[in-house]
Amino acid sequence: MISLRGVYIIWLRDIKRFLRDRARIIAAMAQPALYLFVLGTGLGAAIGRSGDYIKFIYPGIIGMTLLFTSIFSAISIVWDREFGFLKEILVAPISRSTVALGKAFGGSTIAMIQGTMLLIFAPFVGVSLSFLMVLKLFAVMFLIAFSLTSMGIVVAARLKTMEGFQMIMNFLMMPLFLLSGAMFPLKGLPEWMNFLVKMDPLTYGIDALRYIVIGIHSYSLPYSLVMVLSFGAVMISFAIYAFNRQN
Amino acid sequence: MSIIEVNNLTKKFGDIEAVKGISFKVEEGEVFGFLGPNGAGKTTTINILCTLLNPTSGEAVLNNFNVVNNPNEVRRSIGLVFQDPSLDERLTARENLEFHAMIYNVPRSERNERIKNVLEMVELSERQNDLVRNYSGGMKRRLEIARGLLHYPKVLFLDEPTIGLDPQTRNHIWTHIRELKKKENVTVFLTTHYMDEAENCSRIAVIDYGEIVALDTPSNLKAQVGGDVLTLKTGNDEIAALRLKEDFGLDVKLVPSESEGTNSSGIYFEIENGDKFIPKLIKEADLNILSINLRKPTLDDVFLKLTGHAIREEKADVSTFHRAHMRMGRR
Ligand SMILES: Nc1ncnc2c1ncn2[C@@H]1O[C@H](COP(=O)(O)OP(=O)(O)OP(=O)(O)O)[C@@H](O)[C@H]1O
Ligand SMILES: [Mg+2]
Numbered sequence: 213m214i215s216l217r218g219v220y221i222i223w224l225r226d227i228k229r230f231l232r233d234r235a236r237i238i239a240a241m242a243q244p245a246l247y248l249f250v251l252g253t254g255l256g257a258a259i260g261r262s263g264d265y266i267k268f269i270y271p272g273i274i275g276m277t278l279l280f281t282s283i284f285s286a287i288s289i290v291w292d293r294e295f296g297f298l299k300e301i302l303v304a305p306i307s308r309s310t311v312a313l314g315k316a317f318g319g320s321t322i323a324m325i326q327g328t329m330l331l332i333f334a335p336f337v338g339v340s341l342s343f344l345m346v347l348k349l350f351a352v353m354f355l356i357a358f359s360l361t362s363m364g365i366v367v368a369a370r371l372k373t374m375e376g377f378q379m380i381m382n383f384l385m386m387p388l389f390l391l392s393g394a395m396f397p398l399k400g401l402p403e404w405m406n407f408l409v410k411m412d413p414l415t416y417g418i419d420a421l422r423y424i425v426i427g428i429h430s431y432s433l434p435y436s437l438v439m440v441l442s443f444g445a446v447m448i449s450f451a452i453y454a455f456n457r458q459n
Numbered sequence: 460m461s462i463i464e465v466n467n468l469t470k471k472f473g474d475i476e477a478v479k480g481i482s483f484k485v486e487e488g489e490v491f492g493f494l495g496p497n498g499a500g501k502t503t504t505i506n507i508l509c510t511l512l513n514p515t516s517g518e519a520v521l522n523n524f525n526v527v528n529n530p531n532e533v534r535r536s537i538g539l540v541f542q543d544p545s546l547d548e549r550l551t552a553r554e555n556l557e558f559h560a561m562i563y564n565v566p567r568s569e570r571n572e573r574i575k576n577v578l579e580m581v582e583l584s585e586r587q588n589d590l591v592r593n594y595s596g597g598m599k600r601r602l603e604i605a606r607g608l609l610h611y612p613k614v615l616f617l618d619e620p621t622i623g624l625d626p627q628t629r630n631h632i633w634t635h636i637r638e639l640k641k642k643e644n645v646t647v648f649l650t651t652h653y654m655d656e657a658e659n660c661s662r663i664a665v666i667d668y669g670e671i672v673a674l675d676t677p678s679n680l681k682a683q684v685g686g687d688v689l690t691l692k693t694g695n696d697e698i699a700a701l702r703l704k705e706d707f708g709l710d711v712k713l714v715p716s717e718s719e720g721t722n723s724s725g726i727y728f729e730i731e732n733g734d735k736f737i738p739k740l741i742k743e744a745d746l747n748i749l750s751i752n753l754r755k756p757t758l759d760d761v762f763l764k765l766t767g768h769a770i771r772e773e774k775a776d777v778s779t780f781h782r783a784h785m786r787m788g789r790r
Contacts, residue, residue: 225554228554292547296543297547301562303509
């Protein structure tokens, strides 16, 4: 039912489109840089621990970039629908499951490229990365990007037009980002917020990234990875299901 | 076994019944035409046959596969040119074609050759490396058709393929389609409201308000219209129609007016041996005749006769085209 060739063709198209616009790839680094250096420096100074704080949020900002890029890539399905290209894909001789997987791999590859580009900020925030750390980061970034893209596909399969996008931004992406502990330690929080934090899959992803980059963590690495992995498995299953009902 | 078999197919969109229980068969190697006005249900039927839509009831079988139960097998048997735009505007023309060739399993050794051929057919070879978003509307349409002819399916669906194209390009495309049919025994399923295009078909289903009102070869359909069609422009159409009815016992109809304020823009009737009737008409009828036009019956006349209204009476024509372009323009 799932053809690897089909997955590759769908993936290749997304990658071609992404690489075409080099200026945008660079420009996409502006937002994380602002968060990292401006917000990081400002808030760091406010709590009197400037250098530490930037280091602390650095993995969080990588997680944020993965989140935004993954969802944006998945949402491109809605553009494809509006421009009619989705029809070309949906009548092609490959199964809907293949299309969903191709989209998931395409989106996660793109998110990983953007996430990886942030690694050049490491020296500026005082983090030194070893080769082994980078390999580990790749693996974790892929897991995070794959689950988030799959979640994006589930949403995009239901979204008929781009008009609903603002809702996605306000009610999905921002809460996921803010509750993930990207910007603050997950200690001494009120119970209601603690609950929401634990419901946020990105919490575990960012915890794992932080574990690898600076050794600070709230959960054990295996626990975090299992959480991200399970979330990813559920989301890709939903994505495949949603695509199979697509018309 | 026919290549397409449709039984009692219906499709409802809420209250609108777009397809009302149609049945027909298409034989392998045919060029089968769907002829009907805007909103008749042509695209809806195609969307069901190509697995993009599920029918409300009824059954459709293509290449021996049921479109609802075996969508993957059906998709492996078909190719499509959609009515609405369906290109990736952020890729170049060539990349669009390569994507299609890959996903339809065109052998690598033949890919370049075929891409070259279809690009030549629609005269886009020189612009093949431009992004599609920089193409004009007509160029996009041509690319869309080129893409549809890149692989050789069992059944090729063409939904109003040549709308908005110049006659020369239309000729190129039809030559190519006929060749494809001959060499690869492709069955072509065509929708159109261009009568001259419908003449390319081996058989035509005339569809109106979701129902098939006639299904036959173009010549048999035309034979349903008795003899020739004579159209007159007169000083007063109502009076002229009345006189002709009384004096010659003719079944005279008014040509629907194209401009506001007048009821008709002439009258017409069917008559055997129209060329002999004209001198008689001029000698005997006391009418203020401004012009006379005699012609063989066309599918337009067939349509009018079968449904009582002209195929392009409705002004929706403009709006569907407009809708397609709005969509292309946004981004
Ligand atoms: N997705 C949809 N939702 C609601 N109504 C629809 C939908 N698609 C088609 N219709 C309706 O079904 C009817 C048939 O539409 P269809 O597109 O099949 O017509 P058509 O014969 O292809 O016309 P045209 O010549 O304009 O392409 C129309 O009344 C149309 O408004
Ligand atoms: Mg149509």
